[in-house]
Amino acid sequence: MFANETAAFFLLARYSDENFDQTGDLSAEDALLHAQTFIDSILDLFGRINSDMGEVELQTHFYDVGKEYYGGPQNLRAFFRDCYLMLTGRPEGSRIGVMVYILGVDEFKSRMCRRMNDPLGEFK
Secondary structure, eight states, X not given: OOTTHHHHHHHHHHTOOTTTOTTSOOOHHHHHHHHHHHHHHXXXXXXXXXXXXXXXXXXHHHHHXXXXXXXXXXXXXXXXXXXXXXXXSSSOOSOHHHHHHHXXXXXXXXXXXXXXXXXXXXXX
């Protein structure tokens, strides 16, 4: 599904957090693992959310997926950061459930797929 996963790996590596390396940089191996976790979490999320859901239900699914894939509630910030980076190019944003509800689930999925194919394309 994602033609250029390597680009996604290194996009995520640019915005690493204290969970990986105090210098703020991930090793190539950790970046690869981190990005694969993100991709797996988004694919799982795609299967859980649909356009019939409201913002609260969407937000709940983001929390659930983030906790499952990122090692518990203490790492949710990293999951949300990665989602915002892929969606907007910024590490923070408004509540993601609200943003996805306003954007529309189908448009959210489409944008995430486009960005994971060429994550730096719109931000170069």
